[in-house]
Each structure stands twice: as C-alpha cells, then as structure tokens.
Amino acid sequence: xxRPNDALERPVTRQRSPLVVEGLRKSYGDxxxxxxxxxxxxxxxxFALLGPNGAGKTTTIRCIxxxxxxxDGRIELVGESVPDxxxxxxxxxxxxxQTDSLDPDFTAAENLEVFARYFGIAPDxxxxxxxxxxxxxxxxxKADAKVPALSGGMKRRLTMARALINxxxxxVMDEPTTGLDPQARHLIWxxxxxxxxxxxxxxxxxxxxxxxxxxxxxxxxxxEGRIIAIGTPRDVIAxxxxxxxxxxxxxxxxxxxxxxxxxxxHAAAFSRRFEISGETAFCYIDEPGxxxxxxxxxxxxxxxxxxxxxxxxxxxxxxxxxxx
Amino acid sequence: xxxxxxxxxxxxxxxxxxxxxxxxVWRRLAVPSLLGNLADPLxxxxxxxxxxxxxxxxxxxxxxxxxxxxxxxxxxxxxxxxFEALYSGFARMHVQKTWEAIMNAPMSLDDVIVGEMCWxxxxxxxxxxxxxxxxxxxxxxxxxxxxxxxxLVALIGLTFAGLGLVATSLAPSYDFFMYYFTLFISPMxxxxxxxxxxxxxxxxxxAATGWLPLLHAIGAVRPTLLxxxxxxxxxxxxxxxxxxxxxxxxxxxLIRRRLLK
Numbered sequence: 001x002x003r004p005n006d007a008l009e010r011p012v013t014r015q016r017s018p019l020v021v022e023g024l025r026k027s028y029g030d031x032x033x034x035x036x037x038x039x040x041x042x043x044x045x046x047f048a049l050l051g052p053n054g055a056g057k058t059t060t061i062r063c064i065x066x067x068x069x070x071x072d073g074r075i076e077l078v079g080e081s082v083p084d085x086x087x088x089x090x091x092x093x094x095x096x097x098q099t100d101s102l103d104p105d106f107t108a109a110e111n112l113e114v115f116a117r118y119f120g121i122a123p124d125x126x127x128x129x130x131x132x133x134x135x136x137x138x139x140x141x142k143a144d145a146k147v148p149a150l151s152g153g154m155k156r157r158l159t160m161a162r163a164l165i166n167x168x169x170x171x172v173m174d175e176p177t178t179g180l181d182p183q184a185r186h187l188i189w190x191x192x193x194x195x196x197x198x199x200x201x202x203x204x205x206x207x208x209x210x211x212x213x214x215x216x217x218x219x220x221x222x223x224e225g226r227i228i229a230i231g232t233p234r235d236v237i238a239x240x241x242x243x244x245x246x247x248x249x250x251x252x253x254x255x256x257x258x259x260x261x262x263x264x265x266h267a268a269a270f271s272r273r274f275e276i277s278g279e280t281a282f283c284y285i286d287e288p289g290x291x292x293x294x295x296x297x298x299x300x301x302x303x304x305x306x307x308x309x310x311x312x313x314x315x316x317x318x319x320x321x322x323x324x
Numbered sequence: 325x326x327x328x329x330x331x332x333x334x335x336x337x338x339x340x341x342x343x344x345x346x347x348x349v350w351r352r353l354a355v356p357s358l359l360g361n362l363a364d365p366l367x368x369x370x371x372x373x374x375x376x377x378x379x380x381x382x383x384x385x386x387x388x389x390x391x392x393x394x395x396x397x398x399x400x401x402x403x404x405x406x407f408e409a410l411y412s413g414f415a416r417m418h419v420q421k422t423w424e425a426i427m428n429a430p431m432s433l434d435d436v437i438v439g440e441m442c443w444x445x446x447x448x449x450x451x452x453x454x455x456x457x458x459x460x461x462x463x464x465x466x467x468x469x470x471x472x473x474x475x476l477v478a479l480i481g482l483t484f485a486g487l488g489l490v491a492t493s494l495a496p497s498y499d500f501f502m503y504y505f506t507l508f509i510s511p512m513x514x515x516x517x518x519x520x521x522x523x524x525x526x527x528x529x530x531a532a533t534g535w536l537p538l539l540h541a542i543g544a545v546r547p548t549l550l551x552x553x554x555x556x557x558x559x560x561x562x563x564x565x566x567x568x569x570x571x572x573x574x575x576x577x578l579i580r581r582r583l584l585k
Contacts, residue, residue, distance in 0.1 A: 028585070065428065067427060067583075067584060068584055068585060069584070087333065087430045087431070087432055088430065089430075090428065090429060090430040091430040095428035097421075097424065097425070097428060099421055099424075100421070101420070101421035101422065101424050101425035101428075102425070103345075103420070103422060103425070104420055105349040106348075106349075110348075114345050114348065115425075115429065117341040117344065117345070118338070118341050118426055118429035118430070118431050119429055119430060120337065120338075120341075120430075163428075166429075
C-alpha cells in the first residue's frame with residue numbers, strides 16, 4: 001500500500017451529479033432556440049449560465065425543470081429523468097423564477113405555508129421551518145405583511161426563502177438580481193454565498209458578469225443556443241482574452257476624431273487586439289507599459305484594468321444589441 | 325391534437341392543495357362574497373318576480389315568482405362558476421403568475437386545472453345553494469326539493485367551470501371575456517328558459533338551441549324544485565356532465581399549449 005490515505009481523501013463512491021444535461025435541443029417551429037447544450041453540475045458548486053437576451057438561458061432552465069418538452073437530448077435532474085419524472089425531480093429542487101410570482105393575496109409567512117403544501121410538507125413541519133426561512137431572508141419583521149407591501153428586494157428574498165421550503169438538493173435561480181438596486185443585490189449575493197458555503201448546489205442564470213465572477217465556481221457562456229465557453233471564471237478569462245485592458249476615450253490633441261481616430265492610427269502598434277465601440281477604444285494587451293507612456297502625451301483619457309468576464313463575453317458574443 | 329391526447333398526470337391530493345389555496349383566499353372575504361352572490365339574484369327575483377309577476381297569470385302552472393326563482397338557481401350557479409373561472413382564473417394564470425409558481429413545485433398542470441375547476445364549481449355551488457336556501461325559506465319550494473337539487477347545482481357548477489376555463493385559456497386580456505358574455509352567456513340566458521318558458525320561442529329557434537348547456541341545467545333543476553315529473557332528468561345530467569368533461573379536456577389542451585410551450 002503506497003498511499004494508505006488515498007481512500008480517505010477521495011471517497012470511492014462519487015456522489016451523483018445533481019444535474020446532467022446532454023445534447024439538449026429545443027425548437028419552436030423552424031427556429032432552434034437551444035442547439036445542443038451539454039453540461040453537468042458537481043455537488044456543492046455554483047454554476048452560472050451566462051448569455052445575452054435570447055441566448056436560450058430561460059428555455060434551457062424550462063427544459064431542465066420539465067416545463068417544456070425538449071426537442072432532443074437527455075436531462076437528469078437530481079437523479080430523475082426529465083421530462084418523464086419531472087414532478088418527482090421537482091420535489092427535491094428549489095426554483096427562483098425570473099418574474100415575481102409570489103401570491104399577492106397572502107402575507108409573507110402564508111406564502112411559505114401555502115407553498116409547503118404543494119410539496120406535501122406536513123403543516124406542523126412547515127410551521128417549524130417558516131420562522132427559520134423568514135430569518136434567512138431577513139424578513140422576520142415582515143412575516144405578517146402582505147406581499148404588495150414588500151419592496152422588490154424583499155420580494156426576491158421571500159422568493160428565495162420559498163424556494164428553500166423543501167430543503168432542496170439543487171437551487172435553480174433565473175436572473176436572481178435583475179431589476180434590484182445595488183443594496184438589494186448585495187444582500188441577495190450575501191444570502192446566496194451563505195447557501196453555497198453550506199454546500200448547496202446552485203444553478204443560476206444571469207447577464208451580470210460581476211455576479212457570475214463573484215458567485216460561481218464555474219460558468220458557461222451561452223450564445224445563440226450553444227455553449228461557447230465553459231470553465232472557472234479565471235480559466236475562461238485566461239483562455240479567451242489578453243490579461244490587461246486599456247480603455248481609451250476623450251479628446252485627442254492631434255485630431256478632432258478623438259479616441260476612435262487615435263485607435264485607427266496607433267492602437268495596433270501597442271496592443272495585441274483592439275476594438276472601437278462608440279467613442280471608446282478597447283486595447284487588449286499583455287504588458288501595458290509602453291501604451292500608457294504613449295497615452296500620457298496625447299490628451300486622451302484612459303482606464304487601465306485587468307481583463308474580466310465581461311471582456312470575454314463581449315469578445316465572444318459581440319457588441320451589437322440583442323433586443324429580442 | 326398531440327396536447328389533446330397528452331396522458332393525464334393528476335394527483336388528487338395535489339389538486340386539493342390548489343383548491344385549498346383558493347379557499348384560503350376566499351375565507352377572508354367569505355361573508356361579503358356570499359352576500360354579494362345572494363343580493364344580485366334576489367334583486368332580480370323580487371323586482372321581476374313580484375313586479376312583473378303581478379301583471380302575469382300563472383306561468384307553466386306556477387306563479388311567475390316561483391317560475392323565475394327555479395330558473396335563477398341555475399342561472400346564478402352558472403354566473404358564479406363563470407366569473408370565477410374567467411376573471412379570477414385569468415388573474416392566477418396570467419396576471420399574478422400563480423400557476424407558474426405552483427408548477428415550480430412538484431405539481432402538474434393537470435393538478436392546477438382540476439383544482440381550479442373544482443374551486444370555481446365550489447364557489448358556484450355556494451351561490452346556488454344560498455339561493456336554494458332562501459327560496460325554500462320563503463316557501464317557494466319544499467326543503468326536500470331544495471335538498472334534492474343540491475347535487476344538480478354542484479354539477480352545473482362543474483359544467484360552467486369547465487366551459488369558463490376554455491374561455492380563460494384563449495384570453496389575451498380581461499377584455500376578451502366581454503365576448504364570452506355577450507356572445508354566449510347572455511343570449512343563452514334568454515334562450516334557455518330562465519325568464520320565460522322556452523315553448524314561447526319559435527319552433528325553429530327551439531330546435532336550434534337544444535344543445536345549450538343552460539337549457540339542460542334548467543331542465544334538470546326546475547322540475548326537481550317544482551316536484552313535477554322529469555322523464556329527461558338523466559339526459560340533462562348526461563349533457564351537463566359531457567360539457568364539464570369536454571370543457572376540461574379542451575381547456576387543458578389549450579392551457580398546455582399556452583403555458584408549457
């Protein structure tokens with residue numbers, strides 16, 4: 001026995017994946033919205049699906065939950081085959097939908113109580129869980145407040161609490177912080193981090209790159225129904241983009257064309273790759289020293305920063321608007 | 325066609341949870357709701373029955389007030405189920421996204437639709453039963469006859485709940501329900517013998533309106549309350565049951581297409 005501790009460090013029976021998606025496709029008429037998506041989750045990880053509007057994020061989630069029939073592919077959710085056993089699977093999954101679907105006729109506590117019944121949770125067991133969930137959501141004082149009296153952030157936290165009523169094996173969140181102000185977003189992130197630290201597996205969709213970078217162990221970028229990048233945020237950044245970015249903007253002393261004119265004339269000499277978007281030039285670069293020295297004498301303004309997921313995202317999905 | 329034939333996925337206890345949710349909302353408004361359900365038909369009954377009744381001879385062998393009262397039972401039950409399935413159903417399906425939230429739990433669309441249909445029928449039953457109690461208390465029908473009509477009222481509730489859900493499944497907005505009332509409910513009330521006996525209608529019109537569900541509802545309820553022979557009772561019951569089942573099947577297919585696409 002060379003490595004006696006090996007068995008202790010690595011359990012022999014690996015835990016089953018909370019979600020496996022293989023070759024998922026979904027068409028509406030002639031339009032294929034999801035075109036062969038495959039990924040699987042590791043227990044305890046937070047996995048983020050990123051993508052512009054219309055990339056197929058929500059359709060993918062709906063297929064996973066058995067709320068629409070996939071055209072092709074295989075889905076295994078908490079060990080159950082979907083869509084055939086979607087109902088059994090949802091018994092052990094929590095869902096935070098994109099749109100507010102709290103029951104406006106009920107108080108915060110009643111919303112949890114009524115939802116518990118849909119899972120077949122016994123009333124006394126629900127009564128025991130509800131105060132803990134309200135405390136988790138920071139809504140103890142609002143237990144008896146009707147839903148319309150709650151702020152947007154409170155509603156989203158209550159929706160999170162509602163998704164946890166069955167102590168799910170997997171939590172699915174579709175754009176959990178869209179439409180919230182920064183304070184409310186940070187509070188949601190804080191609760192979510194707590195859940196992830198406690199070992200809950202989380203699948204979230206977002207189009208906020210900072211949200212994904214902050215929360216997710218792994219991300220997948222979805223565009224036009226396909227996964228075009230997958231991995232840890234750090235690996236995806238390293239794989240797809242130069243490490244440094246210099247954003248150049250403002251007036252150029254030598255020419256009225258400003259930063260775009262400067263970029264056309266000089267950017268290629270200093271950067272590995274550059275892009276002009278509106279009045280700003282983005283220079284992607286390994287070592288920014290020479291460029292920054294050059295810019296000092298031009299009158300142009302600039303911002304130097306490390307590359308992030310948003311740069312990868314814009315490189316891979318383009319800068320044009322996706323209004324669909 | 326594919327959605328029409330989709331195998332049912334129904335659990336009685338889960339559909340009951342949907343029904344219970346609606347009961348819980350209704351409970352806090354139960355008293356005003358019941359009074360409202362009662363006041364409207366009673367105003368009609370007293371206004372038309374007493375006012376118009378004084379001018380009229382016996383209608384179908386009874387006073388006009390009694391004739392109208394026995395029709396109002398079916399009419400009010402229909403309205404109760406229709407309003408609930410249309411306006412409240414649409415609010416929960418489309419506006420409040422209540423059904424979507426429920427289907428994030430281990431609930432199927434069939435659980436939701438059956439729970440909703442039973443709830444609309446329950447609420448309609450409250451309306452119809454309240455009127456039965458009032459007209460029995462006024463001596464317009466014996467208590468035993470009122471009691472015998474209760475199961476029929478429950479069935480009428482299911483019939484119009486099922487048909488109402490079909491309208492709801494097609495509605496882009498609340499405005500759509502105006503068509504359901506002006507093109508279906510209101511003309512049907514005139515052609516089904518609520519306010520006057522159908523044998524007053526021209527023979528051709530009578531032949532053309534034999535399929536109307538409210539006609540069968542009244543055909544079942546009125547003789548039961550008047551204690552007159554009703555050889556066609558089982559035919560009426562069968563027609564009402566078929567409408568209820570047909571409404572459920574069609575509404576389910578349409579809502580499936582709408583929500584699970």
